[in-house]
Amino acid sequence: MKPVEDQSPEVLAAVYSFGNALRLAIIRRLQDGPKFRAEIIGDLDVSWTSASHQLQYLREQGLVIAEQVPGVGRPVRYSLDPERVDEVLQAFLAYFRGDSLDAP
Template sequence: MAIRKSGRVATRPVEDLAPAAALFHGLGDPTRLAILRRLADGELRVVDLTGELGMAQSTVSAHLACLRDCGLVAGRPQGRQMFYALARPELMDLLRAAEGLLAATGEAVALCPAYGCAEDRR
């Protein structure tokens, strides 16, 4: 999305926004966000993440595969182990901006009837 000097947003075809929508869809899972938050502190193995997040190995591996396929996480083999790290450090800037937006909107996003995190949706 480009902002013109007049302050108006330049319109683009919806198809041009598909990659951004895919990125936000990939980030739209709490487990993937938790994995990214942990990887922001440094590389980890699946076993490290399963212990810290209290999740099954298959769950963590599936989410890591999604993040890796999106180019957000990279794996580094070391012997028989794989160490995962953020592939794009600027992702943390995006997540910090999202946290700022959430702080500014209060509970409005969480209470959204379509996408909010009401108790019965968990």
């Protein structure tokens, strides 16, 4: 999908992140605190591949942080970056309301 000229990267991050059912469900689960991929997969009953792709996208947008935990297999724990989530949501809401693009 080609972005509309006046949509910022944050607005697009909101649309693509919160407009995808699985990404939104992952974000919702992570609001309760950090989780391992296996926990997310179990909670949502999705494949390892699906969860991995969506977590990677959310990491690229800066919404999710991955922290490698010492141990066998070097597991990764995922958590939300609440400041980035708020930034993306606020940009989306401002765009939705039609706030001036020049406003701070």
